[in-house]
Each structure stands twice: as structure tokens, then as C-alpha cells.
Amino acid sequence: MRHALFLLLAVALATGCARKEKKGSGATFIWGRSGDAVKLDPALVTDGESVQVITNLFDTLVTFKPGSTELMPWLATSWTTSDDGLVWTFALREGVQFHDGTAVNAKAVVFTFERQKDKDHPARKKDDVFAYYTTNFRALKSIEAVDEHTVRFTLSQPYAPFLSALALFSCSIVSPAAFDREVDFSMHPVGSGAFVFESWQRDSQIVLTANTKHWDAPKIGRLIFKPIENPQARLKELESGGIHGMDNPDLLDIASAEKDSALSVVRKPGINVCYLALNNQKKPFDDKRVRQAIAFAIDKKRLIRAAYDGKADPAVTMCPRSMAGYHDITDRKPSIDRAKQLLADAGFPDGFSTVLWYPAIQRTYLPDSGGTAIQIQQDLKAIGIDAKLKKVEWAAYLSATSNGDHPMCILGWMADIFDPDNFLYVLLDKDNAVAPAENRSFYRGERVHQLLLQAQRSAEWSKRQALYAEIQTALHEDVPCVPLATAPDFRILSSRVAGYELYPAGGEYFRHVSFKK
Amino acid sequence: MIFALRRILVTVPMLIAVSLAIYALTDSLPGDAADMRFEKHPESKAEWREGRGLNDPFVVRWWRYIGGVVGDFDFDRSYLDDQPVGGELVRKLQATFELTVIALILALLIGGTIGILSAVFPRSPIDYIGNFIALAGISMPVFWLGMLLIVFAVNVLGLPFTSNRVDPLLDMDEFVTHLYIFESVVRFRFDVFWSCLANIALPAIALSSIPMAVITRMTRSAMLEELGKDYTTTARAKGLRHRTVILKHVLRNALIPITTITGLQFGGLMGGAVLTETVFSWPGLGRYIVKKGVEARDTPVIVGGILLVATMFILVNLIVDLLYAVIDPRVRREA
Numbered sequence: 001m002r003h004a005l006f007l008l009l010a011v012a013l014a015t016g017c018a019r020k021e022k023k024g025s026g027a028t029f030i031w032g033r034s035g036d037a038v039k040l041d042p043a044l045v046t047d048g049e050s051v052q053v054i055t056n057l058f059d060t061l062v063t064f065k066p067g068s069t070e071l072m073p074w075l076a077t078s079w080t081t082s083d084d085g086l087v088w089t090f091a092l093r094e095g096v097q098f099h100d101g102t103a104v105n106a107k108a109v110v111f112t113f114e115r116q117k118d119k120d121h122p123a124r125k126k127d128d129v130f131a132y133y134t135t136n137f138r139a140l141k142s143i144e145a146v147d148e149h150t151v152r153f154t155l156s157q158p159y160a161p162f163l164s165a166l167a168l169f170s171c172s173i174v175s176p177a178a179f180d181r182e183v184d185f186s187m188h189p190v191g192s193g194a195f196v197f198e199s200w201q202r203d204s205q206i207v208l209t210a211n212t213k214h215w216d217a218p219k220i221g222r223l224i225f226k227p228i229e230n231p232q233a234r235l236k237e238l239e240s241g242g243i244h245g246m247d248n249p250d251l252l253d254i255a256s257a258e259k260d261s262a263l264s265v266v267r268k269p270g271i272n273v274c275y276l277a278l279n280n281q282k283k284p285f286d287d288k289r290v291r292q293a294i295a296f297a298i299d300k301k302r303l304i305r306a307a308y309d310g311k312a313d314p315a316v317t318m319c320p321r322s323m324a325g326y327h328d329i330t331d332r333k334p335s336i337d338r339a340k341q342l343l344a345d346a347g348f349p350d351g352f353s354t355v356l357w358y359p360a361i362q363r364t365y366l367p368d369s370g371g372t373a374i375q376i377q378q379d380l381k382a383i384g385i386d387a388k389l390k391k392v393e394w395a396a397y398l399s400a401t402s403n404g405d406h407p408m409c410i411l412g413w414m415a416d417i418f419d420p421d422n423f424l425y426v427l428l429d430k431d432n433a434v435a436p437a438e439n440r441s442f443y444r445g446e447r448v449h450q451l452l453l454q455a456q457r458s459a460e461w462s463k464r465q466a467l468y469a470e471i472q473t474a475l476h477e478d479v480p481c482v483p484l485a486t487a488p489d490f491r492i493l494s495s496r497v498a499g500y501e502l503y504p505a506g507g508e509y510f511r512h513v514s515f516k517k
Numbered sequence: 518m519i520f521a522l523r524r525i526l527v528t529v530p531m532l533i534a535v536s537l538a539i540y541a542l543t544d545s546l547p548g549d550a551a552d553m554r555f556e557k558h559p560e561s562k563a564e565w566r567e568g569r570g571l572n573d574p575f576v577v578r579w580w581r582y583i584g585g586v587v588g589d590f591d592f593d594r595s596y597l598d599d600q601p602v603g604g605e606l607v608r609k610l611q612a613t614f615e616l617t618v619i620a621l622i623l624a625l626l627i628g629g630t631i632g633i634l635s636a637v638f639p640r641s642p643i644d645y646i647g648n649f650i651a652l653a654g655i656s657m658p659v660f661w662l663g664m665l666l667i668v669f670a671v672n673v674l675g676l677p678f679t680s681n682r683v684d685p686l687l688d689m690d691e692f693v694t695h696l697y698i699f700e701s702v703v704r705f706r707f708d709v710f711w712s713c714l715a716n717i718a719l720p721a722i723a724l725s726s727i728p729m730a731v732i733t734r735m736t737r738s739a740m741l742e743e744l745g746k747d748y749t750t751t752a753r754a755k756g757l758r759h760r761t762v763i764l765k766h767v768l769r770n771a772l773i774p775i776t777t778i779t780g781l782q783f784g785g786l787m788g789g790a791v792l793t794e795t796v797f798s799w800p801g802l803g804r805y806i807v808k809k810g811v812e813a814r815d816t817p818v819i820v821g822g823i824l825l826v827a828t829m830f831i832l833v834n835l836i837v838d839l840l841y842a843v844i845d846p847r848v849r850r851e852a
Contacts, residue, residue, distance in 0.1 A: 018708065021687060022686060030685065131557075134561055134564075135561075186599070203804070227681075230795060233680055236667045239672075240679075395547075395548030395552045396547035398552040436562065438557070
């Protein structure tokens with residue numbers, strides 16, 4: 001027995017020192033994040049964790065400038081639009097290859113879009129649902145390959161956010177050859193992006209290697225995505241060098257991370273909005289004066305101190321401040337007297353009782369849903385409105401509020417497409433106020449509806465900007481819902497890391513990341 | 518043997534009933550997987566529900582599910598990521614098994630030792646310290662203890678802390694199972710072995726806190742009871758050494774309750790330890806069932822997971838029953 005143990009120990013010493021690492025050259029960057037990806041087929045995913053990986057694996061026709069929401073040419077080097085705004089022609093970058101060696105050409109672009117468009121496309125599986133396509137490409141009539149490096153999109157009606165929509169992760173160009181294989185594309189993705197898929201162990205790690213043939217090839221050799229659910233544990237692992245960067249830190253840890261010279265905190269204004277939806281179809285919220293009274297009652301600054309640890313900006317309109325098209329309106333000053341006066345005018349001098357719904361979940365835009373609800377409850381109590389709190393589990397919450405079961409509810413929205421349309425039309429147009437509704441205020445303002453459609457169809461930005469200003473002014477007067485706060489995005493990185501940019505558009509792009517010497 | 522077979526067969530209808538109950542329970546909750554998955558896309562919800570057959574009546578869906586499980590051993594695909602649940606459950610079970618075994622070994626070694634010492638030296642400082650450790654272990658919430666261990670390791674000892682099971686840089690392409698510690702020894706991959714041990718240390722300590730406390734108390738009381746019996750006095754009277762009396766006679770007789778309680782703890786831990794797994798990002802069963810299944814309303818994951826956990830519990834209890842026969846010759850003779 002003792003001899004066997006010694007033997008084992010000897011072998012361990014002889015072989016154990018030999019560390020066998022994964023093949024490949026260059027530095028490894030490990031990104032710690034709050035969860036694992038769901039799948040890696042860009043057209044099918046709906047969750048942020050998957051998008052973080054997808055933006056590194058694939059290219060889109062146009063993409064975001066580093067760290068901004070402005071667009072720049074990417075797979076498409078240039079494009080032209082017809083005068084009526086219906087026909088878009090894109091010239092593709094030449095000599096680009098997918099990771100499987102096949103060419104990125106017009107046919108691949110057509111394949112990418114037709115797979116999502118045609119119900120009987122051969123590459124479409126039985127229960128594939130292309131949610132982002134359905135929501136954002138209603139206006140796309142056809143797409144054709146003009147020649148090897150030219151594609152043409154034809155729209156059925158002018159759709160101004162079209163170019164922004166093409167930068168969406170779901171429009172990532174996929175390799176058609178990869179769909180002829182036995183393996184599931186969403187587990188073995190093939191794109192043309194700056195990184196190549198290597199392996200995925202669920203809930204443990206996703207490994208990508210650098211695509212050295214890419215025209216903007218990465219500086220690091222390997223990229224690993226590691227899910228570390230608990231934000232404190234994630235920060236500790238960053239401190240001890242196990243990972244090199246992380247997302248979604250706990251807001252309460254930011255101050256100490258800022259003091260640590262081994263870490264650097266990256267902060268960008270978020271493109272999201274948290275709001276209090278008032279069900280405009282239910283009494284007494286069908287009365288504009290009641291809604292205005294509530295807007296006067298809520299003290300957003302105090303709410304942000306209490307429920308966001310002071311780390312958020314008050315939202316004035318439903319379009320976030322950092323989004324082009326935001327109209328700078330002076331917000332109402334919280335005033336109990338004016339709120340009470342408006343309530344009395346509406347026939348509720350003694351207030352009324354109602355129910356305030358809030359979700360049992362934390363989101364970027366809602367880090368403390370209970371705290372937010374309590375603050376609103378107190379503000380409403382001051383003007384005589386007795387709001388009972390109702391906490392609902394997330395799935396049930398989404399389902400019930402989209403059916404309009406709530407009198408008041410707290411919700412938020414993060415942009416998909418970087419256009420005011422994605423906030424104002426999606427959240428407040430009457431088209432979206434039919435159950436199951438995204439317009440959870442069930443606001444059916446006719447004038448706003450007409451203006452929103454007009455803005456959607458104008459090609460000129462200055463004209464659209466004027467329209468969105470008018471819409472936001474009208475909404476501010478009408479108060480279908482009360483915009484509460486816009487939460488910033490935070491990342492923490494090791495101070496050894498250089499070249500990291502936070503993309504407010506969502507997704508992560510690691511091709512410019514490197515390590516300082 | 519027949520006894521064991523009968524026990525296993527009896528559980529099959531029980532498991533089917535369990536699956537029906539769980540299926541009905543998750544189904545009766547408001548909201549479903551589509552609400553979560555297509556949070557921002559109300560129109561895609563209906564399309565997806567239709568595609569996955571969620572619009573069929575409840576009984577039809579359950580019958581299809583249980584038919585798949587019994588007929589093809591197919592646990593359906595997840596509602597969240599469309600991947601087969603069966604394979605994922607097996608992978609997660611191995612991660613949980615590894616953590617449970619290491620945690621229980623720790624609990625038995627430390628808890629057992631403290632228990633024996635407390636019984637041999639009752640009301641001595643060692644008894645009081647052991648009592649204190651047991652009380653602390655059972656009353657400390659594991660997520661707090663886990664964080665405390667991490668902070669201690671990183672900020673006090675300056676050790677590198679990595680969550681999850683193994684250093685992601687190691688080449689493990691040749692590995693076929695997910696029992697990394699076991700397989701790395703078999704393959705003489707001691708780089709993987711050390712990395713696994715380093716990663717499992719903190720979660721195993723955190724997870725072992727409660728079983729350790731239970732085992733300490735159980736060992737102490739079982740030993741004390743045996744120590745007061747006549748045969749102990751006899752053994753002493755015939756001049757046996759103190760150590761021999763304690764280890765060969767008293768401990769052996771005290772083993773039955775200790776085995777029972779260890780078995781129960783093992784069965785419970787095999788169901789996955791959600792809190793420990795969450796703090797240390799351990800890709801085990803508990804996190805899979807609760808975080809992925811319950812939070813995303815992923816019925817196949819919930820039902821499949823609970824079926825697996827129930828089966829594990831039954832199996833562990835069966836093994837414990839068989840172990841009694843090994844420990845106690847009287848049980849063997851009766852059977």
C-alpha cells in the first residue's frame with residue numbers, strides 16, 4: 001500500500017509538472033459575466049449573454065463605431081439609396097472568408113435574410129422563431145444578389161431606421177455552407193468575425209480564437225467567456241487575476257473598485273429607460289389630469305438616491321438622453337400642491353386607492369425593484385393616492401402586464417435599434433397597444449400615432465428630429481407613463497487591459513483589447 | 518438482491534406520479550417560458566408556442582413527455598435553448614456528484630474526528646469547541662459563508678480564486694466524462710487534477726459546513742451512548758487499550774446512526790446545492806434546475822431534474838440500507 005502511494009506520488013511529480021495548455025498563440029483574455037449564452041445562432045437569440053459572444057463571431061453589413069452608437073461601413077463598404085427610400089444597394093468588401101473557408105459574397109447575405117424571411121426556407125428548422133426579424137423587418141419586401149459583391153434590398157414602404165436595423169446582431173451574416181452539416185448551427189456557429197468559435201462547455205466557458213485573416217484582426221490570441229453568476233464573486237475573481245474584465249458589477253461595489261489601482265471602472269450613459277406605466281384604458285388613469293398629478297408627485301432625484309445608489313440619471317422623456325433624437329424638455333418640478341390641485345380638478349380631492357405592480361427581478365434599468373416601488377408608493381401617499389404594492393414573479397409579470405391586468409406597473413426598456421423609433425413607437429404607439437402589448441401604458445393617442453408613422457417614413461434626419469421633438473413634447477404634456485430613470489452601464493477591468501471600449505449598443509467587441517506590457 | 522430490485526421497481530410508478538404533479542404545478546402558474554424568452558417580442562410568443570406544441574391541452578403534453586421518457590429515454594428539449602435536457606442533466610449530475618463526494622469526505626473526516634473526541638472527553642474544552650463549530654456550521658447561511666471564504670482566500674491569504682471547476686486554459690479535449698478529478702487521475706493528467714482540487718476546495722468547504730455539523734453531533738451522541746454500555750466496561754476490564762476500545766468496539770457500534778445520517782445528507786446534497794453552486798458558479802444540478810428551470814419556466818428542465826433527483830435519493834437510501842448489512846452482521850443474518 002505504502003509503495004503504491006509512493007509510486008503514485010513519483011508519477012504525479014514526474015508528469016504533474018507538465019502543464020498541457022490549449023494550443024494557439026497570443027494572450028488569453030477572460031471575460032467574466034453574469035450568465036452563460038443560450039445559443040449562438042444570431043438570428044434566433046433574444047438574450048444579452050448570447051449577443052456578447054455573437055458580436056465577436058460574426059460581421060454585420062454596417063456596425064457601430066468603437067464605443068459609440070454611430071454607424072460605420074463594415075462588411076458593406078458603401079451603399080446607395082433610391083430617391084423614394086425604397087431600394088438600398090450595398091457593395092460588399094471583397095476577399096472576405098467565413099471561418100470555414102467559403103467566401104462571404106452576395107449569396108451569403110441573401111441566404112442570411114431569406115432564412116429569416118421565408119417560412120419554407122430549407123435552412124429553417126421546424127420551431128425556429130426569428131423574433132428580431134419579425135419585429136424589425138416588416139418593411140423588407142425582397143433581397144437579391146445583383147452580382148458577386150452587390151446586394152439589393154427592396155422595402156415595401158420607406159423605413160428610416162433600416163440602416164440602424166442592419167447593425168443589429170440578428171443581421172449577422174452566416175455561412176450558408178455551415179447549415180449543410182450534421183451539427184446544430186446554434187452550438188457550432190460559423191461566421192466571418194474577428195474571432196473563430198472553438199468550444200463551448202455549458203455554464204463553464206465559451207472559447208474563441210483570433211481570426212488572423214480578418215481585416216481588423218484581434219490583438220489577443222484567445223477569448224474566453226466565463227459565467228460567474230454572483231457579482232461579488234466575479235469581482236473577487238477579477239481582483240485575484242482569474243478573469244480580466246467583468247460586466248454587471250454590484251452598484252455598491254463600484255466605489256471600492258474605483259479606489260483600487262489594479263482595477264479600472266468604465267462607465268457610459270446607458271441607452272435604456274425605466275418607467276411607471278399608467279394603464280390609460282383603466283379608470284382613473286384615463287383622465288389626463290390624474291396622470292399629470294402623478295408626474296408631479298414623483299420625486300425622481302430622491303428615487304434615484306434611494307433605489308439606484310445615486311448612480312442613474314432622471315429620465316425626462318421616454319427617449320434616453322444619450323440617444324440622437326432626444327428632445328431636451330425641462331421636467332416638471334415635483335410639487336405636492338400642484339399634484340393635489342390636479343387631482344381635485346379631476347374629481348379626486350381625497351385621492352383614491354389603486355395597485356402598483358412591480359417585478360420580482362433585477363434589471364440593469366431596475367437594480368432594486370422593491371425600493372423603487374416603495375419610493376413611488378410614498379410619493380403617491382403624499383398626494384392622497386393609496387397604492388398597494390403587488391410583487392409578481394417575472395414570467396407572470398410580463399404576461400399579465402402585456403394583457404393590461406395592471407393599473408400601474410414598473411417596467412423598463414433597453415434599445416435594440418439605435419433610433420428614437422425603437423423607444424417611442426414600440427412603447428407608446430397605438431399599434432402596440434393591443435394585447436399582448438409592448439405599449440403597457442395602453443396609450444392610444446391618435447396625434448402621436450400619426451406623427452410616429454410620419455417620422456418612421458421620412459428619410460431626412462432633420463425632419464425626423466423635428467417630428468420626434470414634437471412627439472416628445474406631446475407625450476410630456478399627455479403623460480401616458482412617467483419616465484423614471486436611465487441607468488448607466490458599468491464594466492470593471494484589470495488595469496493591465498488596454499483598448500477596451502464599452503458599446504452602449506449592447507454586445508461586446510473585443511478585437512481591440514490587448515494587455516499592457 | 519430481490520429486495521433491492523423490488524425497491525427499484527416500486528419507485529417507477531411513483532416517479533411517473535411525481536412527474537405528473539410537477540408538470541401540473543409548473544403548468545398552473547401564470548406566465549410561461551415564451552413570456553421570458555420573447556420578453557420584447559409579443560408576436561413571436563404565439564408562433565413559438567404553436568411550434569413547440571404548448572397550445573395543446575395539458576394532458577396531451579404530459580402524455581407526450583412521459584411517453585418520450587419511458588419509451589426513448591428522451592427528456593425533451595429545453596424551452597430556453599432548445600437543447601436536449603437529458604444530456605445536460607447527466608453532465609450537471611457529474612459536477613454535483615464530485616462536489617458532494619469531496620464535501621462529504623471533508624465532513625466525515627473533520628466532523629467524525631471532532632465527534633469522537635467530544636464523546637471521549639465530554640465537557641472538556643475540545644467538546645465545547647466542537648459544539649461551537651457544529652452550531653456555527655449549521656446556523657451560518659452558506660451563501661454568506663461562501664463569500665466569507667472567498668474574501669478570506671483573496672484578501673487575507675492572497676490566494677488566486679477561480680470559480681467554476683477547472684482552469685479554462687488547460688487542454689482537456691481528451692476528457693470523456695465530467696468527473697474531472699477521477700478522470701484526471703486515471704489519465705495521469707495531474708495538471709488538471711491540481712487545478713480541480715484548487716477550484717473545488719472552497720465550494721467543498723462551504724458545502725460541508727452543514728453535514729459536518731450534523732455528523733459531529735450525531736457521532737458524539739452515538740458514541741456517548743455506546744460508551745455507557747456494559748460491553749465497553751467489559752472490554753476495559755479485560756485490559757484492552759483505551760484506543761482499541763474506542764476505535765474497534767465503540768465506534769463500530771456507533772456507525773449505524775452515523776451511516777444513516779451521512780446517507781441522508783448525501784441524498785440531499787445530490788439534489789444540488791443551489792446556494793453553494795451559485796456563489797461559486799459550480800455548474801451543478803441545483804443551479805440548473807432552479808436558475809435555468811424554475812426562473813425561466815423551463816418545464817422539461819424542472820420535471821427532468823426533479824425526476825433525476827428523486828431517483829438519486831431513492832438509490833442512495835437503497836445503498837445505505839445495503840451498507841447496514843456490511844456494518845452490522847446481525848442485519849445480514851436477519852436478511
